[in-house]
Amino acid sequence: MSLLVAEGLGYSVAGRPLLQGVSFALEAGEVLAVLGPNGAGKTTLLRLLSGEARPSQGRVELLGRPLERYGALELALVRAVLTQRREVGFPFSAYEVAFLGRLPHLERRAEGPLDHAQTEQALAHTQALPFAPRPYPSLSGGEQSRVDLARVLAQEPRLLFLDEPTNHLDPRHQVEVMALCRRLAEGGLGVVVVLHDLNLAGLFADRLLLLHQGRMVALGRPAEVLRPERLEAVYGLPFALAQHPSGRPWVMPLAQAEPSAVPGL
Amino acid sequence: MTGLYRPLRYHRALLALALVLPVALLLAAGMGAYYIPPLEIPRILWEKADQAYAVLVSIRFPRVVLAAAVGALLALSGAALQGLFRNPLADPGLIGVTSGAGLGAAIFIVLVPGAGALQVFALPLMAFVGGLLTTLLVWRLASSGGRVQVLTLLLAGIALNAAAGALIGLLISRATDEQLRSLTFWTLGGYGGATWPTLLAMAPTGLVAVWGLMRLARPLNALVLGEREAFYLGVNLEPFKRRAVAFSALAVGTAVAVAGGVGFIGLVAPHLFRLLAGPDHRYLLPGATLLGASLSVLADLVARTAVAPAELPVGVVTSLLGAPFFIWLLLRHKREVAR
Numbered sequence: 150m151s152l153l154v155a156e157g158l159g160y161s162v163a164g165r166p167l168l169q170g171v172s173f174a175l176e177a178g179e180v181l182a183v184l185g186p187n188g189a190g191k192t193t194l195l196r197l198l199s200g201e202a203r204p205s206q207g208r209v210e211l212l213g214r215p216l217e218r219y220g221a222l223e224l225a226l227v228r229a230v231l232t233q234r235r236e237v238g239f240p241f242s243a244y245e246v247a248f249l250g251r252l253p254h255l256e257r258r259a260e261g262p263l264d265h266a267q268t269e270q271a272l273a274h275t276q277a278l279p280f281a282p283r284p285y286p287s288l289s290g291g292e293q294s295r296v297d298l299a300r301v302l303a304q305e306p307r308l309l310f311l312d313e314p315t316n317h318l319d320p321r322h323q324v325e326v327m328a329l330c331r332r333l334a335e336g337g338l339g340v341v342v343v344l345h346d347l348n349l350a351g352l353f354a355d356r357l358l359l360l361h362q363g364r365m366v367a368l369g370r371p372a373e374v375l376r377p378e379r380l381e382a383v384y385g386l387p388f389a390l391a392q393h394p395s396g397r398p399w400v401m402p403l404a405q406a407e408p409s410a411v412p413g414l
Numbered sequence: 415m416t417g418l419y420r421p422l423r424y425h426r427a428l429l430a431l432a433l434v435l436p437v438a439l440l441l442a443a444g445m446g447a448y449y450i451p452p453l454e455i456p457r458i459l460w461e462k463a464d465q466a467y468a469v470l471v472s473i474r475f476p477r478v479v480l481a482a483a484v485g486a487l488l489a490l491s492g493a494a495l496q497g498l499f500r501n502p503l504a505d506p507g508l509i510g511v512t513s514g515a516g517l518g519a520a521i522f523i524v525l526v527p528g529a530g531a532l533q534v535f536a537l538p539l540m541a542f543v544g545g546l547l548t549t550l551l552v553w554r555l556a557s558s559g560g561r562v563q564v565l566t567l568l569l570a571g572i573a574l575n576a577a578a579g580a581l582i583g584l585l586i587s588r589a590t591d592e593q594l595r596s597l598t599f600w601t602l603g604g605y606g607g608a609t610w611p612t613l614l615a616m617a618p619t620g621l622v623a624v625w626g627l628m629r630l631a632r633p634l635n636a637l638v639l640g641e642r643e644a645f646y647l648g649v650n651l652e653p654f655k656r657r658a659v660a661f662s663a664l665a666v667g668t669a670v671a672v673a674g675g676v677g678f679i680g681l682v683a684p685h686l687f688r689l690l691a692g693p694d695h696r697y698l699l700p701g702a703t704l705l706g707a708s709l710s711v712l713a714d715l716v717a718r719t720a721v722a723p724a725e726l727p728v729g730v731v732t733s734l735l736g737a738p739f740f741i742w743l744l745l746r747h748k749r750e751v752a753r
Contacts, residue, residue, distance in 0.1 A: 201645060225648030232646075238500035238638050239693035252636055253648035304647070 150213045152177045152308055152339040153198065157207035160193055167193045168363045172207070177307070180330050180340045182350035184374075185360035186384055191343045192233075192312060194360065198341065199230045199310050211308070225253035229306035233313055235293045237285045243296045244281040247272050250303030271302035274329060276322075290317035298326065302333075309333065311342040315349065327353040351375050351397050359383060375400050424701075427691035431704035438708045439482060442715040443474040447722060450474075480608040480672065481714040481728070482707035485679050487620055487669040489706020491662040492680025493687075493698050494627045497634035498658045499564060502688075503743070506666045506680040508571045509659055510552040511545040513578035515670040516601060518544020523597050524585045535615070537600075538671035542619075545667035548574055553659055562655050564641070603676035603729030605714050612672055619668045626661035627699065630654070634695040676729045678736025679706050679713075685743060 153175040160168040168190040175181050183191050196202040198209055200216050209216040211227060219227075229250070237246060250271065251264045272278045277295040280288060285296060294317050301309060311330070315323040327349055330340045334355075344350045350357055351371035359367040359374055361383045367374045375398040377388040386402045393399040444452035450466045458466045488506055496504045506512065522540040555570035556562050586594060633654045636644040645651055669676070683706035687698055710728075713735070717726040 199646065201642060221645055221650045222648035225646060230643075230646040232640075232642060234640055234643070236640060238497075239502065239688065241638060241693055245692075245694060246639070249636060249639065249647060252632055255632065256648065 151175060151210075152179075152212065153341070154210040155198065155207065156209075158194070158197055158204050158209065159206035160190075160197055160202065161205045166205075166363055168197070168360075170207075171358075171360075171365045173358060173365075173368055175308075175339045175341065177337050177339050178334050179356070180334045180342065180354045181356050181358060182354035183341065183343045183358045183360065184345075184347060184350055188362075189360040189383075190363040191360055193363075195230070195310050195312055195341070195343060199228060200224050201230075222253055222256055225304065227306060228308040228310065229301035229304040230310045231297055231301045231312060231314055233316060235290065235297065240284045240286060242281070243277065243283055243285045243288060243292075244268065244272070246285045246296055247277070247281070247299040247303055250300040250305075253304065267305065268299070268303045271299040272296070274302055275299045276325070291319065291322060294318060295322070295326075298329075306338070308339045309341070311340065313343055313345060315344065315346060323349060347375060347380070347400050348393070351399070352393060352395065372398050421697075424691045424694060424697040427687065428697060428701055428704070431687075431701055431708065435482065435704055435708045435711075438711045438715075439478050442478045442481070442711045443470060445715060446474065446718055476610050476613060477605050477608040477714070478711055480613055481605045481711045483613070483616065483620060484605070484669040484673045484676060485683070485710020485713075486703045486707040487623060487665040488676065488680040488710070489683035489702040490624060490627050490699060491665040492706075493684035493695070493702040494630060494634065494658055495662050495680075496684055497630075497637060497695055497698075498655065498662075499568060500637065500640075502685065503681070504568075506662065507575065508568060509663060509666075510548040510571045510574040510578070511663045511666045512670055512675060513575040513582075514548025515541040515545035515667060516675065517548070517578040517581055518542070519600050519674070520582045520585045520597055523593050523600070524589045538612075538615070541674075542667045542671035545670055546663055548578060549659065549663035549667075553656075561652060564655070567659070599727060600674045601729070602727030603674035603732075604717070604725075604727045605673055606725065607672070616668050616672050619664050623661045623665035623668060624703070626657060627665065630658055630661075631695040631699050634658075634699075638693070674727075674729065676710070676732055678732045678740065679709055682736050682739055683709055685739075 151174040155174075156172050158168065158171040159166060171194060173181070183194060185191050193202075197204045200219060203217065211219065248265070248268045251260065251268060255264065269278070272281050275295040275298045277292065277299050280292055285293065288296065294314065298314060314326050318326060323346070330342060331353055334340050342354070354371065356369060357367070357371055357374040358365060359379070366383060367379060375390070377390050377400065380388040380400060384402070386404060388400050389403050391399040391401070440452040440455055444450045444455060448466075448469050450458065450470065455470065458464055458470060461467070491506045492504070495506055495508060496502055499508070518540040519537060521544070522537050526536070552567065552570045552574050553562065555574070556567040586597065589597065633644065633649045636647040636649045641651060666680070684698060684702040687701040687705055691697060691701060710732075713731045714728045717728040717731045720726060
């Protein structure tokens with residue numbers, strides 16, 4: 150049984166389709182990266198898969214059961230979602246924010262030392278322990294990202310949705326977050342991650358799903374999806390293909406710094 | 415465990431507040447026109463045979479208990495609504511219940527002539543019903559397709575507050591001087607009408623509201639991250655919002671019905687607790703409740719004794735102390751936003 154199945158998924162707002170005909174299955178232990186230009190429907194897809202929005206067409210099955218038959222709490226015990234939003238209304242400490250990930254587990258029992266051990270372990274995983282006692286609003290964007298990632302790990306999901314988790318991170322932490330995704334998948338989690346960086350996706354994901362104008366234009370292994378002619382059609386920019394030392398594809402946009410059109414500059 | 419989690423500060427604050435409240439109650443029960451040394455109170459209660467005993471049991475205790483109950487209800491609903499609106503400057507009046515209760519009271523005072531004996535129970539009832547109906551209207555205005563947008567809720571509350579204010583103005587324009595005086599004093603708030611029957615009458619709705627709001631601590635914590643994130647953490651958003659507004663309206667409606675418009679406690683008490691200990695709603699809700707009760711009891715003590723033998727409306731005292739605090743908060747908030 151697949152962890153997550155999407156069939157003919159579509160979503161329209163006021164008759165305007167934002168997403169059409171997306172189908173795929175995700176197995177436990179797999180990292181799937183969702184790629185595409187701005188406005189291609191990546192975040193919409195994540196909202197449908199995570200149960201936040203109901204699809205206009207098609208269906209989603211989580212662990213063999215239709216998504217709409219899950220309650221909010223049941224969903225929270227299976228899947229966790231890292232959004233792009235970083236906004237905490239009150240001066241909670243970073244630790245308290247990460248501990249919020251334990252909430253779904255504490256609905257029917259009191260908290261125990263194990264919950265705090267889980268939280269600390271999650272903070273250690275994302276290298277956020279050193280600033281855990283500080284107020285969350287006082288942290289840098291990258292530090293906040295790592296605390297939020299620790300929060301979704303503390304939730305102990307079987308399925309993880311990450312919306313651009315590498316935003317605000319320096320190259321080293323970008324790689325570390327993606328390597329963490331890999332390790333989590335090897336531990337049996339399913340990971341769906343929305344990324345803008347084609348090469349990070351190509352290096353760390355098992356499969357890539359490429360969206361363009363709300364439609365799925367490719368789904369497959371990195372070497373099958375990251376083709377220069379396809380990327381040019383989607384991004385409107387010529388691409389060159391090289392090879393990463395690992396043997397994975399490595400693409401780069403062939404943009405030129407154009408000479409200034411303004412005379413004298 | 416490396417002990418990163420430090421609930422000690424919260425526990426200490428709760429313990430301190432739990433000790434402050436009985437002290438405030440004893441102090442307020444002792445002081446007044448007829449002075450009873452607070453430390454003598456246990457002995458007087460034990461011996462039961464004094465004039466002091468009669469003063470305590472029939473006048474002072476109902477009054478300080480009412481003050482504590484009203485302060486607790488206002489502070490608790492303030493803490494819950496600040497969490498719901500994700501805004502530290504939110505006030506229980508935002509969901510329309512206070513102005514609706516004012517309108518209910520105004521209708522009764524101006525349009526029901528010579529109510530006299532009826533007034534003791536009918537006026538609170540009218541205020542209570544007016545408050546709840548207004549909140550229901552605010553809720554209806556803000557909901558569409560089974561969902562309620564918190565921002566729309568806020569705006570609908572502001573709109574209905576203005577509408578209720580206008581209607582009260584209309585009623586005032588045809589009120590007699592005496593009616594105007596009793597309406598004004600009602601609006602300023604006070605615990606002068608405290609009797610044991612009043613307390614008994616407010617107990618059911620007040621206790622239900624406290625029970626309902628205290629259970630919202632965890633979803634309120636999740637909401638700190640935003641509505642989407644709260645849903646991802648397993649919070650069933652619409653029932654949660656409905657409960658938060660309904661129990662807050664019940665709490666504020668009960669408080670306003672028996673005490674009129676006592677301002678600023680609902681805004682200030684949650685803030686003080688956050689400064690004292692932190693923002694975790696599991697501690698904030700009980701903490702603000704205890705703090706609100708103590709503040710209200712002490713404000714009433716000032717109201718009774720500052721210009722004795724006359725008495726100030728307690729709303730005047732809370733506003734005199736609360737307004738500067740609120741301005742200080744605004745300035746602090748402005749600085750934080752600008753940073």
